[in-house]
Amino acid sequence: MYTQAMDTAPIEAGQPTANAQAQQHFDQVIDSQGYIEPQDWMPEAYRKTLVRQISQHAHSEVVGMQPEGNWISRAPSLKRKAILLAKVQDEGGHALYLYSAAETLGTTRDQMLDALHTGRAKYSSIFNYPTLTWADVGVIGWLVDGAAIMNQVPLCRCSFGPYARAMVRVCREESFHQRQGYDALMAMMRGTQAQRDMVQESVNRWWWPVLMMFGPPDSESPNSAQGMRWGIKRVTNDELRQKFIDATVPQAQVLGVSLPDPDLRWNEARGQHDFGAINWDEFWQVVGGNGPCNRERLATRVLAHTSGAWVRDAATAHANKAHARRQAKVA
Amino acid sequence: MSQPPSATTDTWMLWEVFIRPGAGLEHKHCGSVHAADAEQALHLAREVYTRRQEGDSIWVVPSAAITASAPVAKGEMFEPAADKIYRHPTFYQLPDAVDHM
Numbered sequence: 001m002y003t004q005a006m007d008t009a010p011i012e013a014g015q016p017t018a019n020a021q022a023q024q025h026f027d028q029v030i031d032s033q034g035y036i037e038p039q040d041w042m043p044e045a046y047r048k049t050l051v052r053q054i055s056q057h058a059h060s061e062v063v064g065m066q067p068e069g070n071w072i073s074r075a076p077s078l079k080r081k082a083i084l085l086a087k088v089q090d091e092g093g094h095a096l097y098l099y100s101a102a103e104t105l106g107t108t109r110d111q112m113l114d115a116l117h118t119g120r121a122k123y124s125s126i127f128n129y130p131t132l133t134w135a136d137v138g139v140i141g142w143l144v145d146g147a148a149i150m151n152q153v154p155l156c157r158c159s160f161g162p163y164a165r166a167m168v169r170v171c172r173e174e175s176f177h178q179r180q181g182y183d184a185l186m187a188m189m190r191g192t193q194a195q196r197d198m199v200q201e202s203v204n205r206w207w208w209p210v211l212m213m214f215g216p217p218d219s220e221s222p223n224s225a226q227g228m229r230w231g232i233k234r235v236t237n238d239e240l241r242q243k244f245i246d247a248t249v250p251q252a253q254v255l256g257v258s259l260p261d262p263d264l265r266w267n268e269a270r271g272q273h274d275f276g277a278i279n280w281d282e283f284w285q286v287v288g289g290n291g292p293c294n295r296e297r298l299a300t301r302v303l304a305h306t307s308g309a310w311v312r313d314a315a316t317a318h319a320n321k322a323h324a325r326r327q328a329k330v331a
Numbered sequence: 332m333s334q335p336p337s338a339t340t341d342t343w344m345l346w347e348v349f350i351r352p353g354a355g356l357e358h359k360h361c362g363s364v365h366a367a368d369a370e371q372a373l374h375l376a377r378e379v380y381t382r383r384q385e386g387d388s389i390w391v392v393p394s395a396a397i398t399a400s401a402p403v404a405k406g407e408m409f410e411p412a413a414d415k416i417y418r419h420p421t422f423y424q425l426p427d428a429v430d431h432m
Binding site (some may be wrong): 040085110166 | 343344345362368378
């Protein structure tokens with residue numbers, strides 16, 4: 001899964017650099033589509049923007065475990081349960097790859113988690129919607145992870161080396177997520193009318209929030225240009241959204257579901273689909289903390305962290321004891 | 332192997348993770364994990380980086396134990412090799428009849 005297009009927050013203010021030569025080298029690397037590595041000089045605004053983007057991406061993976069984790073104990077078969085467990089574990093793994101990448105920029109894991117737990121850091125708006133039925137698990141795989149792939153594939157070429165490398169691993173695993181979701185939905189569509197209705201109802205609920213995952217329209221994304229300049233954003237929000245819609249329409253046909261947009265139709269002249277207006281008020285409400293599940297998601301996350309404190313303490317105590325024993329043996 | 336654990340801080344210490352994709356290949360850096368000690372670091376690295384048989388051997392190294400060359404020293408470190416083209420086999424023009432030696 002992935003994070004919101006991160007330009008919902010203002011770009012970090014740029015500081016005039018004291019080192020014109022270093023800036024020049026940085027610009028050259030960016031212009032030649034090269035990579036910046038952690039120890040290289042980089043503008044402070046680039047560093048801060050990346051820390052925010054990568055950590056919020058990581059937070060999205062962490063919180064993203066909740067909507068699907070909700071169905072692990074009620075998966076309809078052992079096969080689906082094993083698949084869902086593997087998928088949710090992957091999301092946790094993605095978070096760890098990303099935190100690891102962000103830490104190379106000089107931030108600590110504690111600082112990042114603290115930002116999440118105190119509500120200072122954002123995560124993708126999509127995870128503030130509830131998973132009401134089993135079909136939601138399939139739809140998240142098909143549409144939410146499908147949108148994530150659209151967004152993350154260009155990030156495999158992002159200018160910051162550790163982020164790009166983490167994205168390569170994430171994208172490889174994300175493909176399993178999308179396919180297992182579609183597969184689960186196909187099984188339901190071959191089932192009873194009630195099961196088919198459940199899939200359709202779920203698609204109806206998720207379609208618009210999924211389109212919002214690509215972030216606000218380009219006309220309202222003033223930071224896109226800077227992100228593009230820095231090579232940490234490769235394709236604009238609207239372009240990605242269009243690409244996703246064009247890819248999804250035939251998939252919906254094969255599955256046998258309709259997409260809940262009366263204005264959705266092929267535009268021969270553009271060679272793309274036209275689609276209806278997105279309710280951006282809803283998007284900003286959810287981003288602002290007033291989505292259906294914002295409070296529940298954050299509370300669950302904080303509870304998981306605080307109730308896991310004894311495990312962390314125990315591991316530290318064990319490591320200290322073992323170390324002391326080894327030291328005593330040596331002495 | 333006995334690394335002093337990070338008992339005094341809230342955060343477990345940071346370990347760099349190296350995975351060997353298979354026998355006959357070298358270990359390659361793939362990321363990092365936080366862990367209280369080396370054993371736990373191995374365990375967590377397995378969960379985080381080898382869920383799909385990405386390797387058959389893992390090294391974990393305390394991040395603080397790594398000494399890296401400085402990016403500013405790139406020139407003096409690596410540029411001297413640039414003009415030593417005679418170190419490459421392609422420097423030597425041989426007759427066609429023996430060029431595949």
